[in-house]
Amino acid sequence: MKNLYIVGAGGCGREILNTILDIHAIQGPRWNIRGFLDDTDDPLKDKPCDYGVVGSIVDYRPEADDLLVMGIADPAAKRRLGAMLAGRGAVFETIIHPYTALGRHNSIGTGSVLFAGFSMTVNVTLGRFVTIIGSGLGHDVTIEDFATISGACNIMGKVTVEEEVFIGGNVAVAPGTTIGSRAYVCMGSMVMKDVQPGTKVMGNPAREIG
Template sequence: MQDLIIIGAGGFGREVLQWAKHVNNAEQRWKIKGFIDDNLQALEGIECDYQVLGAIQSWRVSPNEVFVCAIAKPALKQSITTSLLARGAVFANLVHPTAIIGDFCKIGKGLIVTPNAKVSPNVTIGDFVTLLGSGVGHDAVLEDFCTISGNCSINGNVRVKQGAFVASNTCVVPGKTIGQWAYVGMGSMVIRSVEDHSKVFGNPAKKLKF
């Protein structure tokens, strides 16, 4: 049985710990070891049954370890996973037992799927995608490092490009594209494709002006 190490001991890290326990309750898959986090006091004053084992930046990867990256920010997720991959890290896919993954889906490494998410048939999911209790329609594409927050509707033939962040309760109408490293604000209705590196918000979603 492999040792599971969770990257990031913040709130999302503790959620991922809970989902890993649920996976093990359904089928003993891992020996959960704890967290790594560059903030060694991340769990100070917080009730938790696992500890921070050490810092991410100095962690030495062992052969029996597998990792899951509990970091939602796409750029930080990319930086951390790239560094650990260079040190020989192997990443697990963590799919909650209540999630539904349709037939003929193509799935990369480092995927996190939380409770009650629904992925329709023929969806393509890249590496290090985070899908938080949302629905993904048929033939959609979720590229590397993107994060889909809770209660989103990513409809059929939508493309969410590399590093995009889609905040909670967003709906993307069929066939539209969320550009690379774009940010879609909470509760948005996306009826037009979103440009690369842009931030949009609202119903309908419009580019934010600062």
Template sequence: MSRLVIIGAGGFGREVFAWQRSSPRFLQREKIDSVVYVDDRDDLSGLPAPIVGSIEDYIPSEFDKLICAIGSPKLRRQVVEKIEARSGVFAQFVHDTAVVGLNVVAGSGLVVCPNVVISSDIVIGVHSHINANCTIGHDVVIEDFVTLSSSCNLTGGVVLEREAFLGTAVTVIPGKRVGAGALVGAGSVVLRNVPPGVTSFGNPSKSYGSRNV
């Protein structure tokens, strides 16, 4: 049997705990019999599972299956790199209610929340988060460490580059690209390519300078 270790006990970490409890197929496939958190903060209370140590001190065991539940793409990458250097093994978590079509290729550490629809011929990089109620159209490419907040809509042929962050209910029209490290604000409609490293928001979405990331 395996222990599920959720890296990060913040809001998304608590959501991941709830989602895995309502995903018996995932629990059976990964042979999960217990769940714990790893987090550097020592002032957290009311969590649904115990914190067993800090990120700095955690050493994975051969029975640990890991999920990194840190929302910030940059911070998530930094933490994952530390844990992978200690031979940590990250699971793919796809909620039992998600719909996944044909020819979908995804990397380790993927988190797919409830009621997501992933259609066909899609590539998803490592350690990306796809929050509840998102839809992903055909021929989409999502690179490493991308975050989709809830209810995003990626239409056909969209590309999200490494560490892009989409706020709640963002829509990207067919064939458009969101650059590496860019942030698209909640409710935005992307009608043209978003350059790397900028903040962009509005309908239609407009870019407003480089982010300090």
């Protein structure tokens, strides 16, 4: 059984630990959970948690039986830390909660995390290190590397979400639109047209605010 470390002990990392524990409870043990890797000062202070911080990210050196899970939601940080750790030979696991609907003829990139309540239909492509929390994807959707999609989002058919996009909770994205790389979509927005790369949008309909 491989050793499993979660990169980041913030809120996203602790939610991912919960998903891993659900997998063990429902499907049986799959990994030897070691705990968190984190570089911040006492990230679990006053937060009850089943596992602690066992080392820093910057000092971590992978061993033969180790697997990592990306427990950070920030897309740019996922790219930076993923590249650093992969350069040292680290291997990342893909985590899929048992209570997901994975559809047919879809692909899921290495290092992605799909939380409970996630669903996708057909011909969906998820890139590497994609994080999706309980949202739905329609047909022919593409989510590129390092994107994060928060809870209760509805992404319609033929949408493209480019690299390093962050989408807040309760966002709806109209069919056929493209959200450009490194864009940020604020929670509760309704995206009716393309979002330009590197911009921040909010509202119904979503408009650029930065």
